[in-house]
Amino acid sequence: MLENERKSIDEIDRQLVALFEKRMHVTKKIAQVKSENQLPIYDAVREAAVIDKVIQYLTDDSLSEELSQFYVSLMNISKNYQEKTSK
Numbered sequence: 001m002l003e004n005e006r007k008s009i010d011e012i013d014r015q016l017v018a019l020f021e022k023r024m025h026v027t028k029k030i031a032q033v034k035s036e037n038q039l040p041i042y043d044a045v046r047e048a049a050v051i052d053k054v055i056q057y058l059t060d061d062s063l064s065e066e067l068s069q070f071y072v073s074l075m076n077i078s079k080n081y082q083e084k085t086s087k
């Protein structure tokens with residue numbers, strides 16, 4: 001019944017995981033540069049700019065609230081990972 005949709009989700013998840021890994025690895029590099037330059041991990045201005053930008057990438061504007069929530073969570077995970085990997 002849901003086989004085709006679940007297959008689509010599985011393939012999308014495979015791509016998301018690859019992109020998540022890539023993004024987190026860049027985050028780790030950024031944490032190293034910040035640590036070397038005594039900069040704080042949290043950058044509120046950058047986070048607001050990221051959300052503004054990704055919302056513009058949407059083709060379905062009805063998803064802007066959900067995308068914004070997704071990015072707030074993603075950037076929280078990213079900051080926690082930066083804290084963890086820059087110790």
Ligand SMILES: C=C(O[C@@H]1C=C(C(=O)O)C=C[C@H]1O)C(=O)O
Nearest residue numbers: 027030041042043046047075078
């Ligand atoms: C990755 C960074 O560090 C933090 C995490 C961000 C993110 O995950 O996009 C953005 C801003 C910072 O709060 C950065 O400064 O670019």
